[in-house]
Amino acid sequence: SYVLTQPPSVSVAPGQTARITCGGNNIGSKSVHWYQQKPGQAPVLVVYDDSDRPSGIPERFSGSNSGNTATLTISRVEAGDEADYYCQVWDSSSDHPVFGTGTKVTVL
Amino acid sequence: EVQLVQSGAEVKKPGESLKISCKGSGYSFTSYWIGWVRQMPGKGLEWMGIIYPGDSDTRYSPSFQGQVTISADKSISTAYLQWSSLKASDTAMYYCAKQETTEDAFDIWGQGTMVTVSS
Numbered sequence: 001s002y003v004l005t006q007p008p009s010v011s012v013a014p015g016q017t018a019r020i021t022c023g024g025n026n027i028g029s030k031s032v033h034w035y036q037q038k039p040g041q042a043p044v045l046v047v048y049d050d051s052d053r054p055s056g057i058p059e060r061f062s063g064s065n066s067g068n069t070a071t072l073t074i075s076r077v078e079a080g081d082e083a084d085y086y087c088q089v090w091d092s093s094s095d096h097p098v099f100g101t102g103t104k105v106t107v108l
Numbered sequence: 109e110v111q112l113v114q115s116g117a118e119v120k121k122p123g124e125s126l127k128i129s130c131k132g133s134g135y136s137f138t139s140y141w142i143g144w145v146r147q148m149p150g151k152g153l154e155w156m157g158i159i160y161p162g163d164s165d166t167r168y169s170p171s172f173q174g175q176v177t178i179s180a181d182k183s184i185s186t187a188y189l190q191w192s193s194l195k196a197s198d199t200a201m202y203y204c205a206k207q208e209t210t211e212d213a214f215d216i217w218g219q220g221t222m223v224t225v226s227s
């Protein structure tokens with residue numbers, strides 16, 4: 001089945017930019033969604049369809065997708081952005097969603 | 109406000125049965141898919157299956173097929189996830205989440221139901 005690979009962790013200083021990658025075979029041909037999960041809370045959708053933001057999500061969250069890598073970018077990182085982040089796609093060959101392995105973002 | 113409200117935490121013994129629920133409100137419950145996602149302690153998200161309450165079309169991940177049953181009662185806008193015989197390895201947080209189509213993002217999530225299976 002389709003595999004999405006994320007780095008286990010990313011560390012970033014406040015005010016800097018965090019980039020979280022999601023690797024998959026020809027992922028650029030798929031729509032990628034990103035979720036933020038803070039400790040003890042349910043996941044929240046932060047980016048959908050590669051680069052769109054749901055209402056209420058700050059513009060600091062943006063996404064891109066090309067080739068074999070999708071990227072979630074968090075600009076001007078704040079302490080409140082510390083969380084686990086998961087990418088997700090629909091795998092048409094198996095006809096079900098697939099989640100990435102998850103990335104823990106630590107704000108230094 | 110669109111929301112999914114899940115039933116409370118459960119503590120069960122191996123071999124017992126269980127049915128947890130997910131009640132939708134603030135939208136047309138029969139027009140959107142509801143998916144179930146497992147998160148084992150300290151681990152990532154795993155998709156279990158989905159149901160379309162409008163016609164009860166149900167699909168399962170191969171990893172969970174035969175292990176759980178997903179159902180819905182559209183008269184009370186509630187989806188269910190059930191086990192007939194729990195195992196210790198079923199200990200996890202379970203989330204329901206809403207999708208417009210099966211290929212779309214999960215835009216609204218329930219708060220989660222923690223299931224603990226221990227003798």
